[in-house]
Amino acid sequence: MQIATWNINSLTVRLPQVLDWLAAHPVDALCLQELKLTDDKFPHAALEEAGYHAAVFGQKTYNGVAILSRFPLSEVVKNIPGFEDEQARVIAATLATPTGPLRLVNTYFVNGQEPGSEKFAYKLRWLQALHDWLRSELAAHPRLALLGDFNVAPEDRDSYDPEGLRGSIHHTPEERAHFQALLDLGLSDAFRLFEQADKSFSWWDYRMLGFQKNRGLRIDHILVSEALRGQVTACSVDRAPRKNKQPSDHAPVVATLG
């Protein structure tokens, strides 16, 4: 069983790459962020042909998230219950897997732009709301994974320039404290359950040859609940799609559950 997350920065542009990647990596579920399209434009037919059900929460121009799954999906929730939000950033669903129900929470965390800004305040409010809701989600669904583009580099080793970027967006103590609060709910960072190469990142700036110079951040994550933790046998970033023509600026992250 494999689950994955990938910010594809426009599904309109990247659908062929998503289909190619799924053909080469037939994961059981793929969480997509930054669809940048409305529900009516979602390519259900092409993905069904590839063998995937889809739960979709689209938005024009910005944001938009979807869960693709080889197993039937149920109990779909869009955005954080009780948290008023005009932006489509969260979709959760339960997968009917042969080994029992698996709850996936697919999230596109707020960027935050700059500490002190209104957008940063929104990010912190959103993070608090996500945390509070996840507590009840975990109670209701012990087998749960939180996947997505977190827009947080949890530790210094998750940044190409931790000193130069100290205190800047994705690196602030407030964002990192919120990430830790998610771990404190009983979630584990699947990537860090295993030995990894130094300077392992999941996002690289399009500008200034960011990927070629490996000037990146690890901001795309798969967090697993206590009930799942022991079943995770691998987790890695697939850098290959970042070498495509017209790539997303993010690479997929894949976790294998035994």
Next chain:
DNA sequence: ATGACGGTGTGGCACCGA
């Protein structure tokens, strides 16, 4: 301090991302 690159919407650029 700024812009660099890419997607979108829509208008001949501005805005946003990270």
